[in-house]
Amino acid sequence: MNKIVLAIGGNAIIKEGQKGTIEEQQQNINESCEPVLKLVEQGNTVVITHGNGPQVGNSLIKSQMAESVIPNYPLDVLDAETEGNLGYLIQQAFKNKMTEKNINKTVATVITQSVVSQDDPAFENPTKPIGPFFTKEEADRISAEENVSFVEDSGRGYRRVVASPKPTRIVEKEAIEALLEKDITVVTAGGGGIPVIEENGMLKGVEAVIDKDFASALLAADINADYLFILTGVEQVAIHFGTPQQQNLLEMTIDEALRYMDEGHFPKGSMGPKIEAAILFLKKGGKNVVITSIDKLQEALEGKTGTRVTL
Ligand SMILES: Nc1ncnc2c1ncn2[C@@H]1O[C@H](COP(=O)(O)OP(=O)(O)O)[C@@H](O)[C@H]1O
Numbered sequence: 001m002n003k004i005v006l007a008i009g010g011n012a013i014i015k016e017g018q019k020g021t022i023e024e025q026q027q028n029i030n031e032s033c034e035p036v037l038k039l040v041e042q043g044n045t046v047v048i049t050h051g052n053g054p055q056v057g058n059s060l061i062k063s064q065m066a067e068s069v070i071p072n073y074p075l076d077v078l079d080a081e082t083e084g085n086l087g088y089l090i091q092q093a094f095k096n097k098m099t100e101k102n103i104n105k106t107v108a109t110v111i112t113q114s115v116v117s118q119d120d121p122a123f124e125n126p127t128k129p130i131g132p133f134f135t136k137e138e139a140d141r142i143s144a145e146e147n148v149s150f151v152e153d154s155g156r157g158y159r160r161v162v163a164s165p166k167p168t169r170i171v172e173k174e175a176i177e178a179l180l181e182k183d184i185t186v187v188t189a190g191g192g193g194i195p196v197i198e199e200n201g202m203l204k205g206v207e208a209v210i211d212k213d214f215a216s217a218l219l220a221a222d223i224n225a226d227y228l229f230i231l232t233g234v235e236q237v238a239i240h241f242g243t244p245q246q247q248n249l250l251e252m253t254i255d256e257a258l259r260y261m262d263e264g265h266f267p268k269g270s271m272g273p274k275i276e277a278a279i280l281f282l283k284k285g286g287k288n289v290v291i292t293s294i295d296k297l298q299e300a301l302e303g304k305t306g307t308r309v310t311l
């Protein structure tokens with residue numbers, strides 16, 4: 001049977017147009033359980049990673065709005081908060097579904113730290129969209145008042161952007177492997193893990209949000225996963241996305257992917273990192289990487305849909 005890493009986008013947990021209440025997030029996570037549990041029932045070892053873009057952006061707004069009464073928290077601590085609270089919601093939803101189906105397994109969340117380089121140029125060039133979507137007028141007003149940057153996000157509106165350095169090491173990798181050896185379903189690398197730098201061998205949090213696709217690719221390669229599924233809002237990656245010329249892709253080689261990237265088909269804050277993460281996984285020795293939506297997981301595993309990136 002296979003070891004499968006499933007990376008679930010933060011935008012699948014708070015969907016476009018939703019405010020992000022806990023009930024909405026629980027409902028969305030519940031909907032994700034069925035296809036994932038099917039993999040567990042088939043005997044696969046499953047690792048669930050997830051995004052935190054909408055959630056950590058919301059936490060940042062909450063923290064800033066409450067600043068006059070309680071201390072503001074740095075972004076790494078907010079990353080940790082979202083990794084904890086989403087981990088809780090995910091492990092509870094999966095455990096309940098397993099109980100319903102008489103699957104006697106433990107689900108556990110591992111809070112992870114992801115080491116990044118202090119010199120990563122991403123600190124000077126914020127690209128990671130977080131939080132809610134705003135109109136252009138709202139984004140212009142907020143950026144003038146608060147000195148924060150916004151980008152247009154795949155035709156869905158404007159979102160605040162923060163630095164997103166590349167993870168180089170998952171500190172808690174051995175803990176994850178130990179749980180997998182005990183056949184425990186692991187939820188981990190949430191929000192890409194908490195960004196930390198190493199100074200004289202010591203770890204220290206830094207203010208950023210790691211792309212969970214990169215952290216998932218790194219983790220999947222490090223634990224020798226057979227499959228990395230990058231699950232997002234679309235069934236397949238496309239060129240000319242969102243235009244009348246849109247063409248969905250069942251497969252593309254790394255060279256084709258890099259050419260499409262150069263031609264601007266994969267935006268930096270959305271599809272771009274997924275493609276780069278897929279390439280990273282393959283270059284680190286990974287074999288199978290597919291980008292698709294969670295409801296198409298089984299069909300994608302059978303090669304019928306999704307977009308497979310190949311060497
Ligand atoms: N070339 C493309 N092909 C398919 N989807 C694309 C493309 N370019 C941008 N997108 C958009 O990017 C989204 C994935 O990015 P995002 O929602 O930020 O990821 P996540 O699911 O990790 O939160 C897709 O749902 C789609 O709306």
Ligand SMILES: NC(=O)OP(=O)(O)O
Nearest residue numbers: 010051052053211212
């Ligand atoms: N941290 C992260 O990659 O979050 P999203 O998947 O929500 O963008």
